[in-house]
Structure formats: C-alpha cells, structure tokens
C-alpha cells in the first residue's frame with residue numbers, strides 16, 4: 001500500500017463511524033429499453049415556466065458550453081499518483097486540472113470521456129452505447145435576492161441497467177475557496193478511491209463523497225478513518241464544506257430539488273432553500289437551480305467581489321454513482337471579475 005503525499009496537510013485524530021447513505025442506490029436493477037421521449041414531451045408541453053426563474057430573461061444572459069465527461073474510476077487518489085497519472089506531479093506543484101485538460105477552446109474532455117467510457121482506461125465495466133461526454137449550455141445570473149443557474153442539454157440516452165429511480169439528475173457543486181483542493185480540482189476533491197463502485201470500496205458498505213480534511217489520514221485507497229463528530233462540526237461551522245444543489249428529473253414531470261453538502265459524507269435532504277424548475281421539450285432539458293444569495297449558515301454566502309468554484313455533474317439514463325458525466329472546475333463571480341461565469 002502506497003501512502004499518498006499529503007498535498008494539503010491533514011492532522012491525526014481518532015476515528016468515528018461513517019454514515020453510509022443511499023446504500024440501496026444500486027439495488028433492484030433492471031434492464032430498461034423503452035425510450036420515454038414521446039411521453040415526456042407531451043407532459044412537459046403542459047407545464048408553465050413558473051416563478052421565480054420565470055422572471056429572469058434568459059435570452060439576455062450569455063451562456064457557456066461546458067463539456068461534462070465520463071470519469072470512470074478516476075479518483076482523487078488516482079489523479080494524485082504519478083505512476084497512474086502523469087499530471088500528478090505538476091498538479092501538486094500548483095497547476096490545476098483545467099489548466100491541462102480544459103483550456104478554453106481546446107477541451108480534452110470529449111477525448112478523455114471516450115477513452116474511459118469505452119473501457120480503454122479507468123473503467124472495468126463499460127456500458128455499451130454510453131456517450132463519453134455530453135455538452136450542457138450553462139447560464140448564471142442573479143437579481144437583488146437570488147442566484148440562478150440554468151442548464152440546457154440533450155436528454156442522455158438510457159443504456160445498460162437502471163441504477164437509480166431518477167431518470168436524470170443535475171448537480172452543481174459550489175465552494176467559496178475555503179476548501180483549497182475543491183478550488184483547484186472541483187468535484188475530484190470529493191471523489192475517493194473507496195467510494196461505492198470505486199476500486200477500493202469496502203465490502204458491504206457504501207461510502208459516499210467526502211473531503212480529505214474529514215479523515216484522520218489519507219492513503220492511495222482513500223481515508224478509512226473519520227475524525228470525531230466535534231471536529232467535523234467545527235469545520236462545517238467554519239464553512240469548510242462543498243455545498244451542492246440538485247434537480248431530479250423524471251419523465252418530464254416537475255423537477256424535485258434537493259440540497260446538501262460534502263464533508264465527512266454526502267449529506268442530503270429534500271430542499272428547503274434551493275429550488276429547481278425544469279422544462280422538457282424536443283428531447284432537451286432546461287433546468288434552473290436557484291437559491292437566495294445569502295441564505296444564512298451553513299449556506300455559502302454569494303457576494304460580489306469573491307470568486308467561487310462551481311462544478312457540474314449530470315446523471316442520465318437512470319444512472320447512479322460514478323456512472324455520470326462531470327465537468328472540470330469552473331469559476332463564478334457576481335457582477336464582474338475574471339472568471340468563467342459572471343452572474344449579472
């Protein structure tokens with residue numbers, strides 16, 4: 001067992017119990033071959049493009065095409081191991097993922113996704129017909145009160161087994177920079193080698209996303225021992241979490257919103273603060289996630305003059321877990337500034 005070089009120091013502490021969540025995500029799989037486009041389109045046509053996002057004039061907001069690619073089993077530990085990933089050394093020296101892989105105008109994401117989804121690398125159980133990448137047009141804006149992120153993308157095909165009850169899930173991760181590795185590596189900060197369906201997943205226990213600061217020590221196989229609850233509580237109080245917003249979409253029915261954060265595990269609840277709206281037309285989803293700019297602790301305050309990391313994931317075709325498409329890390333600022341998204 002190779003020990004990981006500590007990239008950002010982790011301190012030693014005693015362990016506590018992991019909370020295994022959604023352990024049944026992969027239970028009860030069945031083949032699904034029917035295409036639901038026709039039904040979904042009819043249902044969707046009857047929707048109203050309801051408030052509050054209806055108030056936003058999306059035509060006036062500039063969008064950006066983001067390629068989300070299939071990551072297979074490329075965990076945080078994999079990307080940091082030089083014998084696995086030749087970008088590891090330079091990443092540790094300070095070069096971020098997107099600086100090598102997702103430079104504006106020449107993203108390698110489509111090529112990477114094709115390589116992985118077909119099983120040439122990092123995917124021991126490839127799913128025939130699954131696209132290596134998908135493109136979502138993403139727009140962000142805000143008004144006096146709330147922040148809105150809009151995603152427009154072709155409904156991904158349903159191939160392979162049904163793994164999840166929801167047809168599509170759209171997730172946005174958000175960090176204000178307190179979690180340094182999330183700023184530099186986006187979603188990879190939360191994706192570890194011992195998560196469910198990953199190479200070092202323990203038998204009979206489904207571990208969900210976590211941040212390495214929640215662990216006593218990190219190894220090439222992830223961090224088995226969780227720090228005491230009091231430590232996690234203090235970190236959470238200090239905002240050292242990855243916040244996420246999610247919309248679950250089914251058959252053109254209204255989106256279900258949920259929200260949560262990642263620290264010791266992926267904490268998840270039906271939404272109180274985040275709202276989700278969706279529209280399905282001509283095989284395309286349009287999804288708007290929003291919440292108040294300042295929603296009170298533990299939610300990250302969204303204020304002008306500060307740069308935020310945003311990362312996106314889309315699960316499609318009833319996929320669960322790692323069988324999704326993800327983006328590299330992006331930056332977002334309110335009103336103005338140097339960033340991938342400027343939400344005006």
Ligand code: HEC
Nearest residue numbers: 074079084085086087090091095096097100112115185188
């Ligand atoms: C210094 C440039 C560099 C940085 C920074 C870098 N990579 Fe890479 N990455 C590479 C190179 C070169 C390859 C192809 C050969 C290999 O796998 O070593 C690669 C391969 C990959 C692959 C496998 C797909 C493929 O095309 O082979 C994934 C997934 C990946 N990188 C993810 C990441 C993530 C996530 C980060 C940030 C945590 C990152 N990389 C940072 C250079 C980099």
